[in-house]
Amino acid sequence: MxxxxxxxxxxxxxxRFGAVFIFLLHLLVQCVPSLARPRLIVNQxxxxxxxxxxxxxxxxxxxxxxLALQGYTLLQRFGSEDALGTAAALGLLRxxxxxxxxxxxxxxxxxxxxxxxxxxxxxxxxxxxxxxAVNPLRYVAAPRFLGxxxxxxxxxxxxxIIGIFGAQLIGVQQMGVDKGSFWSQMQAAVELRDVWxxxxxxxxxxxxxxxxxxxxxxxxxxxxAGVGLxxxxxxxxxxxxxxxxxxxLTAAFLD
Amino acid sequence: MTNNDLPIIxxxxxxxxxxxxxxxxxxxxxxxxxxxxxxxxxRGRITAIMGPSGTxxxxxxxxxxxxxxxxRGQVVVFGQDLASLGTSGIYALRRRMxxxxxxxxxxxxxxxxxxxxxxVRENTDLPEPLIRRLVLTKLQAVGLRxxxxxxxxxxxxxxxxxxxxxxAIVMDPExxxxxxxxxxxxxxxxxxxxxxxxxMNEALGITSIVVSHDVHELxxxxxxxxxxxxxxxxxxxxxxxxxxxxxxxxxxxxxxxAEGPVPFHYPAPDYLPQLMAEKP
Numbered sequence: 001m002x003x004x005x006x007x008x009x010x011x012x013x014x015x016r017f018g019a020v021f022i023f024l025l026h027l028l029v030q031c032v033p034s035l036a037r038p039r040l041i042v043n044q045x046x047x048x049x050x051x052x053x054x055x056x057x058x059x060x061x062x063x064x065x066x067l068a069l070q071g072y073t074l075l076q077r078f079g080s081e082d083a084l085g086t087a088a089a090l091g092l093l094r095x096x097x098x099x100x101x102x103x104x105x106x107x108x109x110x111x112x113x114x115x116x117x118x119x120x121x122x123x124x125x126x127x128x129x130x131x132x133a134v135n136p137l138r139y140v141a142a143p144r145f146l147g148x149x150x151x152x153x154x155x156x157x158x159x160x161i162i163g164i165f166g167a168q169l170i171g172v173q174q175m176g177v178d179k180g181s182f183w184s185q186m187q188a189a190v191e192l193r194d195v196w197x198x199x200x201x202x203x204x205x206x207x208x209x210x211x212x213x214x215x216x217x218x219x220x221x222x223x224x225a226g227v228g229l230x231x232x233x234x235x236x237x238x239x240x241x242x243x244x245x246x247x248x249l250t251a252a253f254l255d
Numbered sequence: 256m257t258n259n260d261l262p263i264i265x266x267x268x269x270x271x272x273x274x275x276x277x278x279x280x281x282x283x284x285x286x287x288x289x290x291x292x293x294x295x296x297x298r299g300r301i302t303a304i305m306g307p308s309g310t311x312x313x314x315x316x317x318x319x320x321x322x323x324x325x326x327r328g329q330v331v332v333f334g335q336d337l338a339s340l341g342t343s344g345i346y347a348l349r350r351r352m353x354x355x356x357x358x359x360x361x362x363x364x365x366x367x368x369x370x371x372x373x374x375v376r377e378n379t380d381l382p383e384p385l386i387r388r389l390v391l392t393k394l395q396a397v398g399l400r401x402x403x404x405x406x407x408x409x410x411x412x413x414x415x416x417x418x419x420x421x422x423a424i425v426m427d428p429e430x431x432x433x434x435x436x437x438x439x440x441x442x443x444x445x446x447x448x449x450x451x452x453x454x455m456n457e458a459l460g461i462t463s464i465v466v467s468h469d470v471h472e473l474x475x476x477x478x479x480x481x482x483x484x485x486x487x488x489x490x491x492x493x494x495x496x497x498x499x500x501x502x503x504x505x506x507x508x509x510x511x512x513a514e515g516p517v518p519f520h521y522p523a524p525d526y527l528p529q530l531m532a533e534k535p
Contacts, residue, residue: 124360131320131354132374132422133346139377 023215026137027145034142044147048109048210049154055108056101060159063100064166067091071167072175084177085186088167093190093198094253097160099246102205105152106238110213113144114234117217118227126218141214148210149203156202197253204245209238271297273430273462274319279328280486281311281318288314290486292328296430296479301456301463303477303494305470307508307517310483312466313357316432319464320354321345333429350378353423353461354432359415361407361422367394368403371422378426393421397451413444420451424461431455433465437472445472452476470509474498482508484517 034040071087117140120126126136164186171177213234220230274296281289288311296302304312317323318330321337330337332348340348361370371390375381381389394400397417407415416436423431436448453476455461467473473480474494482490482497482505490497490505498509507515523529 120363123358123363124356125362127322128354128356128360128362130322131349131352132377132426133349134374134377135346 019219020211020215023218024211027141027211027214030135030138030142031146034138034146037143040139040143041146041150044143045150045154048105048113048144048147049151052105052108052151052155053158055104056155056159057162059100059104060097060162061166063096063159064088064092064163064168065170067096067163068167068170068175072171072177081171081175081177082181083185083189084167084171084175085182085184086189088171089164089186089190090194092160092163092167093194094201095246095250097156097163098198098201098205099242101156101159101202102152102209102242103239105148105155105206106209106213106235106242109148109151110209110234110238111231113148113210113213114217114220114231115227117141117144117214118220118222118230121218121220122222122224122227137218141218145210145214148213149206152206152209153199153202156198160198193253197249201246201249204249205242208241208245212238212241273298273333274464275329275331276315276318277329277331279318279325279330281314281323281325283314287486289325292483292487294481294488296462296464298462299456299460300478301452301465301476303473303480304464304466304483305468305473305480305497305508306483308468311486312468312483313434315483316354316434316464316466319432320349320352350426351428352430352432353426353428355416355419355423355434355436357435357438359407359412359419361410361415361419363407365406366403367399367405367407367410367418370407370418371425374422374426389425390421393425394418396424396454397421398447411444413440413447416440416444416448417451420448420455424455424459427459428461430462430464433463433467435467436465437467437469449476470494470511484508 067088068084071084071091072081075081075083075087117126120136120140126140129136129139168182172179172182216230216234216237217227220226272295274294276292276294279289279292280287281292292315294302294304294315304315306312314323318325318337319332321330321332321340324338333351335344335348337345337348361367362373365373368390371393372386375386375389391400391403394403397420399414399417399421402410402414402418407418410418433452436452437445440448449472452463452465456463456476465473465477477494480491480494480497481488484504490500490502497505500506500509504516506512507517513519
């Protein structure tokens with residue numbers, strides 16, 4: 001790779017980051033009047049959130065179950081399988097819940113947001129709104145962004161609950177961990193701080209996923225290929241940023 | 256009463272002009288689309304903007320609705336220079352205009368009724384019964400009152416365009432902009448759209464700007480017409496005047512001749528050597 005093209009990638013990266021940031025500022029300004037139209041936001045919470053419930057619940061169950069299987073074999077080596085409840089709960093609340101939920105959200109809801117807005121752009125719907133003196137950022141982008149920001153933490157909570165249920169099903173019902181110690185150890189070891197870590201992560205991920213999805217759709221090339229490319233970029237950028245922010249936030253919570 | 260105490264802002268002849276495109280140049284990236292374009296649209300008339308595909312006819316509509324700004328020259332609408340207006344000024348101006356998009360551009364997530372009601376709901380605080388009556392009268396005007404509950408995906412191309420027309424007139428605009436309204440329509444739908452454009456103009460007195468390359472259709476309805484080619488106006492006048500023009504470009508466009516100043520062949524290297532060459 002030549003120095004020039006590396007420089008090109010860097011400028012392109014900085015330019016895109018700047019574009020997303022400016023878009024976020026415009027979006028936040030439009031979120032204020034958008035709050036006065038709760039019906040639009042509720043619709044989007046339903047579209048992005050409620051319609052993702054099945055995939056989130058299924059995945060939560062499987063992740064919780066696998067966590068219990070892996071945790072059990074590991075903890076058994078140290079004779080501390082009673083700590084399975086704690087391990088599963090901490091893993092789900094602090095790490096797997098927010099991260100896996102956000103990754104699934106980016107794949108399930110983020111892509112559909114991007115392609116929906118991209119197609120509205122490609123079929124002149126956004127232009128038509130502008131000509132009708134309606135700001136599409138306010139009417140289309142802001143409610144979808146807010147809907148996503150509200151949905152991700154709620155989905156994360158559902159994921160966590162189902163995950164713990166799955167871990168309990170495998171750990172207690174199948175592997176024979178004592179039911180009392182599974183729950184009591186969990187209750188004793190999990191602190192409010194751990195819950196906060198999960199909540200904060202889910203909010204950050206929700207903002208990230210929704211912002212990228214809305215931005216990519218809103219600025220996609222108004223062609224079939226352009227919308228396809230924007231959808232791909234949504235998944236790639238969301239996934240990478242979720243994992244990056246996860247690292248940053250995890251480090252910040254260890255003190 | 257005399258008007259002596261009022262400041263004279265425009266001569267009587269100019270008073271009639273609602274859209275004035277003055278010496279406008281505009282380009283996308285390095286490609287120049289307009290250089291020194293002059294177009295005047297007079298109140299209460301149907302003005303046709305004609306020209307070959309790719310001459311920037313749609314771009315002209317974008318300039319008039321302030322979606323793009325010219326790099327040189329002025330676009331004056333209702334006596335206001337668009338460059339001097341802020342966002343709220345532009346939005347206020349757009350409420351006085353309606354635009355019909357080439358493919359209708361109906362909002363796909365709401366039915367026909369809600370599509371027509373959309374600009375009213377977003378721009379006014381009218382009570383629901385009034386909105387309902389307003390929307391139904393506009394749908395009746397385009398003959399689609401019975402289709403109020405259909406979704407845009409259930410409409411044919413001609414119907415979508417009529418719904419879009421109802422939406423464009425629901426705020427009672429003073430200017431209506433039509434972007435290629437005849438493209439892809441069957442003869443019956445085309446006749447309906449033509450009749451509607453004329454009705455909107457005659458019954459409601461709406462100033463209309465019709466962008467199209469369908470010379471024949473336009474000639475039957477337009478009062479004034481402009482032929483744009485190569486980034487500037489090459490001819491203007493009534494459709495009849497244009498049809499009788501002896502200018503080569505105008506003649507080729509109006510008669511649809513394959514050969515003329517606009518060549519049939521895109522610029523290419525010599526034919527025979529290219530055919531005979533071993534490698535591309």
